[in-house]
Amino acid sequence: MKAKKNLLRLQRKGVIFALLAIFPSFLIISVINFYPVVNGIILSFTNYKLGQQTPAKWIGISNYVSVFSSSVVWDSLKATLYFSLIVLTGVTVIGMVLALLLNRDFRGKAIARTLLIVPWTVPFFVSALLFRWLFDVQYGLVNYLLKSLFIIETNIGWLSQSPFFVMSSISTAFIWRLYPFNMVTFLAALQTIDPVYYEVASIDGANRVQKFFHVTFPAIRNAFFTIVILDIVWVFQEFTLVWIMTEGSLKTEVLSIFVYRNAFMSLTFPKAAVGGTLYFVLLLVFAVIYIRLLLRVESEE
């Protein structure tokens, strides 16, 4: 009885302690996450100028009108979606195929897995510089190898010739850098599947393809979609790689570059904020799906 009373008292005291423990983090995240998002959205409705002394005036949706009436932002959106779609397809397919190939027993499995993860350890800015060099029109390794294998006859200006080649180059670089994440997480999900299911499927006479779609995929569905959503959130926001490789030239000005250029080169913060707000709205959709998936996984456990 006394112990129970003690416990109750401890719990009441505990609430204060818990709030104290959380408070610093909450404060930091508020200053660096919540406040900037709210303020950024407000910014998009004002005529704020960097360094001005008088407070910015609320000017309604006129920033939106001017941004959306020019084709620049639409091209940005198109580039972002195009880029995301290619990269997403690439990393999902490559990640899944490699995960399935690694989810077997064979000699040298550990080495193959380790080597395949290595691109993940390369900083984004390094992979961007590296692929700029690989895709160099004159001295680049890619042109040389393709010519040696008689796939192309003349050098291709991967980063200068046409939007198609530029988009292919930056997508390749990004897929190379991102696929290990998909591979590793898919593999982790695959390893949670009980082999009994496959045995049952074999007895029922299922072939490999049927096994994948009726056993493997349903078993890792939640994990699969969580991973894809995370990919989308990253690819969608990618700045480093595209900026270093193209600086937004040749129809590769993705939305993040649109924001950067408007804010830090043209110094038109409200216009940049319109782009940022657009991001926010688009990402919010994915955030909701993501949180729901997480909660579902949690309740299943």
Added chain:
Amino acid sequence: MKEKKKDKILNNLANLILFLTVIIMMIPIYWMIVTSLKSPDQIFTYPPKLFIFKVTLSSFKEIFETQKFLYFFRNSLIVALLTTAVGVGFGIFGAYGFSKFNFKSKKTIFILLLTSLMFPWALNLLTIYIFFVRVGIINTHFGLVFAYQCIVLPVSIWLIKNYFDTIHTDITDSALLDGCSRIGVLFRILIPLSLPGIFSTAIFSFITGWNEYLFALTLTNTKFARTLPPGLHTHYMTFVRIGWNGLMAASLIATIPTLLLFLLFQKYFIKGLSAGAIKG
């Protein structure tokens, strides 16, 4: 019998595909290393030399004699280490609060925290920049470390909380009844039992601080504050004619810390960097 033979063929085919993929994926890494070991006149030759017979470390020497590079490297190291210390430090307390206590709207606050991970960097950056200029922490290590918490801290709290959650409240409650303080419970029970998780979090935080480009590009522009990613890019791309051997040598140096973390602590590296996809 026929099935078995088919199985064997398929297995060999799978091995072959895997082998070829490994080769292709390693080509960029190989090229980075080879380029960094060439001399400048070996770079601009056609056809490019796939193998080097005359290895030279002159690019590395040149890099380490560039005062700016040393500054960038030092700044990166400071920022990455401080990002880790701050993220893990506050993260541990946050995780403790969320994991072992019950209070009103705990779940809501926690979900809000997780949602903040999805906020667009590009939108956050605008206000962070304006705010940093106003309070005078632009161009400082502190500012950059602070800004990185927008991603590091929520992940840190979440990852560490997952580990704390696996430790049953019966253990912590009985320790409290035995007279252990709340801080004592944290330091004597929870932290020692969650070291793998805390270590994964530390790796994630370090790599975030080490690799990040956009914030570093906009929030710093002096050699005293700027980190390697924007430093290398702007320094070598705009001021010097692109010396690919030097750039690749510098890139290799920038990759080594993360590569080493991976090779030495594979399990923790993967756990930390796939936070959000794999639980606990």
